[in-house]
Amino acid sequence: MATIFQSSQRSPAASSEEHVPAARANSVLELIGNTPLLEITRVTEGLLRPGVRLFAKLEGFNPGGSVKDRAVRHMVEFGLRRGELRPGKTIIDSTSGNTGIALAMVGAALGYPVEIVMASNVSRERKKIIEAFGAKPIYSDPLEGSDGAMMVARKIIADNPDRYFKPDQYNNEANPLAHFDTTGPEIWHQTSGRITHFVAGIGTGGTVMGTGRYLKSRNPAVRVIAVEPDDAMHGLEGLKHMASSIVPGIFHAEELDQRMAVSTEDAYEMVYALGQIEGVLVGQSCGAALVAALQVARGLREGCVVTVFPDFGDKYLSTNLWIGWEQWRKERLQKLVGKWNASANAIT
Amino acid sequence: MPVKVRVPTPLRRFTGGIDEVAAAGESVRAVIEDLEKRHPGMRERLLDDKGELRRFVNIYLNGDDIRFLNQLNSQVKDGDDISIVPAIAGGE
Numbered sequence: 001m002a003t004i005f006q007s008s009q010r011s012p013a014a015s016s017e018e019h020v021p022a023a024r025a026n027s028v029l030e031l032i033g034n035t036p037l038l039e040i041t042r043v044t045e046g047l048l049r050p051g052v053r054l055f056a057k058l059e060g061f062n063p064g065g066s067v068k069d070r071a072v073r074h075m076v077e078f079g080l081r082r083g084e085l086r087p088g089k090t091i092i093d094s095t096s097g098n099t100g101i102a103l104a105m106v107g108a109a110l111g112y113p114v115e116i117v118m119a120s121n122v123s124r125e126r127k128k129i130i131e132a133f134g135a136k137p138i139y140s141d142p143l144e145g146s147d148g149a150m151m152v153a154r155k156i157i158a159d160n161p162d163r164y165f166k167p168d169q170y171n172n173e174a175n176p177l178a179h180f181d182t183t184g185p186e187i188w189h190q191t192s193g194r195i196t197h198f199v200a201g202i203g204t205g206g207t208v209m210g211t212g213r214y215l216k217s218r219n220p221a222v223r224v225i226a227v228e229p230d231d232a233m234h235g236l237e238g239l240k241h242m243a244s245s246i247v248p249g250i251f252h253a254e255e256l257d258q259r260m261a262v263s264t265e266d267a268y269e270m271v272y273a274l275g276q277i278e279g280v281l282v283g284q285s286c287g288a289a290l291v292a293a294l295q296v297a298r299g300l301r302e303g304c305v306v307t308v309f310p311d312f313g314d315k316y317l318s319t320n321l322w323i324g325w326e327q328w329r330k331e332r333l334q335k336l337v338g339k340w341n342a343s344a345n346a347i348t
Numbered sequence: 349m350p351v352k353v354r355v356p357t358p359l360r361r362f363t364g365g366i367d368e369v370a371a372a373g374e375s376v377r378a379v380i381e382d383l384e385k386r387h388p389g390m391r392e393r394l395l396d397d398k399g400e401l402r403r404f405v406n407i408y409l410n411g412d413d414i415r416f417l418n419q420l421n422s423q424v425k426d427g428d429d430i431s432i433v434p435a436i437a438g439g440e
Binding site: 121142143144145147148231232233234235236237241244264265268319320321323324 | 354355356357358359361367393394396402403404405406415431432433434435436
């Protein structure tokens with residue numbers, strides 16, 4: 001088996017086996033991946049040229065509820081294989097939520113204790129879910145954000161280095177490899193190899209790097225586009241504003257064809273629209289992904305655009321995402337649909 | 349009415365990297381306007397085009413969320429503590 005460091009050099013054949021959903025599983029880990037691809041048809045109605053299709057991969061269908069299940073399973077499995085994780089050790093990492101949930105779930109399934117360092121302003125739902133899986137939450141200063149949580153985790157490990165296994169999702173090549181091995185092949189098969197553009201948000205960069213590498217290995221013409229917040233001060237949970245953040249070691253900007261910036265307000269409005277027009281309730285990073293993917297798709301004469309919805313929206317119902325949305329529903333929904341229709345008329 | 353304002357990392361580029369600055373004003377809105385004078389660029393990150401608090405920004409006055417007080421019109425006293433906290437815990 002290839003090592004994780006070979007992900008960018010691996011041949012498509014090494015990862016091209018089709019993943020068939022398990023009819024019966026012995027572990028929840030076997031249920032990770034094989035998520036459905038949904039064609040976005042209602043939000044995009046009248047906006048795309050006839051030869052253009054837009055799909056979203058619904059990662060909320062993973063057992064831990066997010067795309068992070070994939071990377072965490074890979075990182076933990078590689079840690080076990082290398083002997084870095086073994087009985088007696090505790091899994092620890094800093095995370096703003098979904099990775100913490102995935103680590104808590106995988107740790108529980110494998111019988112390892114888990115400690116999660118997170119800024120204290122993560123949503124109530126996420127804290128509860130992490131605790132419900134039996135993991136120990138450690139809270140860091142909300143003013144310091146995810147970088148602050150990272151520093152706290154580093155200190156805890158430095159104080160007791162033999163006790164912990166830190167997957168280190170920002171620098172662990174098993175993270176993008178998970179997507180090279182699973183997300184990429186799934187999208188390739190689900191689109192029958194017709195994908196032309198892949199659009200995904202940057203959190204650690206794992207999804208966009210690993211999936212992008214796989215898709216380009218199958219067809220170098222596939223364009224890989226990364227999405228990030230338009231400002232350091234943003235409300236897009238799970239996404240990183242790269243210019244103002246510690247750049248993850250697994251992120252390689254030179255492999256991307258394009259980077260797009262999305263405003264928090266546009267992403268939030270897209271979340272509302274997805275719920276009320278498409279019937280898909282998702283988190284804010286999904287709204288940002290679709291804003292960018294729609295912009296890409298509208299510029300095409302023909303093509304197949306695929307984006308990733310990292311999770312569903314149930315974990316965010318208590319967050320600021322939903323402040324003032326009733327007002328938006330009254331005032332903006334019809335206006336927004338009108339705006340889209342006007343734009344559509346302009347391009348047809 | 350000098351008050352202490354705790355600044356989150358995404359806004360420290362406007363304060364020269366400092367995490368706590370002084371400002372003055374009789375309401376939270378007035379404090380924000382004063383912050384803008386001292387550290388240009390702050391206002392736009394905190395308030396939207398209509399002058400309302402952006403949805404993804406939380407402001408705490410002596411530990412209380414101003415959305416549960418009198419919003420931007422919440423009264424500020426000498427020596428109060430104001431914390432600006434992004435509504436999210438950052439990227440991952």
